[in-house]
Amino acid sequence: MAEYWYHPDREALQKRLRRVEGQVRGLQRMVEEDAYCIDILTQISAANRALQAVALNLLEGHLSHCVAEAGEAGSEAAAAKVKEATDAIARLVKS
Template identity: 75%
Template sequence: MAGYTHNKQDHLRRLRRVEGQVRGLQRMVEDDKYCIDILTQVSAATSALQSFALSLLEEHLAHCVAEATVKGGPEAEAKIKEASDAIARLVRS
């Protein structure tokens, strides 16, 4: 079971909201809206995705990584490395 399963509906709701924001951006470009207004909405969509990513990462650490560290061994090391790599990708983006 995925670590986010208990919050799956909340996550889907958040992603649908982001999807709506991106569709709104498309409409803004189609309608030749002012550049700064579009950039403001890009910032909002980006923040929403980052917030979602951090929430998902927190659940991954609390569930998948914590469970693997209890078991120990190579699986724990792999999960910690995987989480570390994911954090690095988030920080770079």
């Protein structure tokens, strides 16, 4: 298995994702318990922001490490990594 740049911080990343998982379970509970719709929407917004924070952290690391390393390797590798990052940003913006 490859070790990516975030490997040393993997536990912190997993902790953040477990927190998001808990938020989603809380949302399921809220629906089960017939919580007020605006309260559910507020919690959905919080879960989305938490996932976006994880995504931005990963994207920043990707640019700082993967794209930067590819730039040192040559323009063709760098162009591929920039395209990869651009596509990921486009997917994030659409969501």
